Amino acid sequence: GGNMENIRAAGEYFKDCFTALGLPEGKVEYLWTSDLVDDKDYWEKVVRVMKSTSLKRMLRAMPIMGRSADSVDVESAWALYPALQTSDIFQMKLDVAAAGMDQRKVHMLAREVAPKLGYTPPVCLHGPLLPSLQDTSLEGSFDEDENINMTIKGKMSKSVGKGAIWVNDTAKEIKEKYHDAFCPQKVVEGNPVMDHARLLVFPHKNELHIERPSKFGGDISFYSYEELAETYAKGELHPLDLKKGVGNAVIELLAPVEEYFKKKPENLEKMKALEITR
Incomplete structure (x- = not known):
């Protein structure tokens, strides 16, 4: 913040992101x-x-x-x-x-x-606001409505490195962030990985495919969030499998962005080189 040249570079980067999406x-x-x-x-x-x-x-x-x-x-x-x-x-x-x-x-x-x-x-x-993948929340009160207040407090923040997915993240980075995500077993409400499935995956894909070794039941596909939520709440899907499946789905969704910046990396490179000025 404060440096107009940096702000303009960030604006050009955002324009690239919208185009890539x-x-x-x-x-x-x-x-x-x-x-x-x-x-x-x-x-x-x-x-x-x-x-x-x-x-x-x-x-x-x-x-x-x-x-x-x-x-x-x-x-x-x-x-x-x-x-x-x-x-x-x-x-x-x-x-x-x-x-x-x-x-x-x-x-x-x-x-x-x-x-x-x-x-x-x-x-x-x-x-809706995407929740942070880490079990963190902002301090303070942001809305009189308690549900909205909790949503705002738990939203993704660039200040929590592993909690936020950047649209230009590499497949490796996305996998690591979901692997390390907060994902309590059998818990649907307040589970950020489940929220990402609901808000990111199912609105854009007809299927969430999860690969599993045969000894753990083999591959499984879900065709609605409700089906996924019911299965996860019963403990029939392990958190690591859920995180892997959602992570792979998000990688697919963001693949066009990765391809775009491979061909036109200038503004992304400027963003990566920016120094905090505040």
Whole structure:
């Protein structure tokens, strides 16, 4: 953070990732923050958003930055961020705002103030958050809804090396991360490997195939998450077999990314070379 050259390199890397995952370059428009904030009308929107809500409400929306709502060392600058992100929605004239569940509060802020400012409230779509593969969680409170709060606290974080899957991870790295993942036997709820099967594998593949030695029952395939969950809860599938099967499925899903960066490695190499500037 802080170094604009590094931030731009990260942005180009993300564009590569989206392209590699199947988003056609000619059918999507990427905007830099500077494209928005260089317009004086943008800052007028920021001020109008801030005048249309209370400081208390603004602070409630603050966990979009990954900060705990009950943090005692809150910088005053953080309170500006929800107004900025709300203004982004209005400046881009978005009909639909799509993000992870941890963005819910700022989106609700946008919907609340939109009529006051003469805008149509945006439709807000929130996707699930992938949990960390390690048994770790963020400190603090991020949402009044306990289920959502637990989801945010347990999400993947780049600060937990083996807990997060990067889309450019090699097959070897992905195998190692799943092998070392937290995966309690017979436990379905709160099991990150099961969650990855539910959120990553089955929405994109019709089958989860798991290879096993014949002495442990031989290969087995599952055609729905419910079937997998029932089998695992009964103890009929060993955690190591589950981790291996899900890991192999994720490797297949991310294979196009690996191929893409083999042909176009420049932005990935820049990312790997970046130094932390904060």
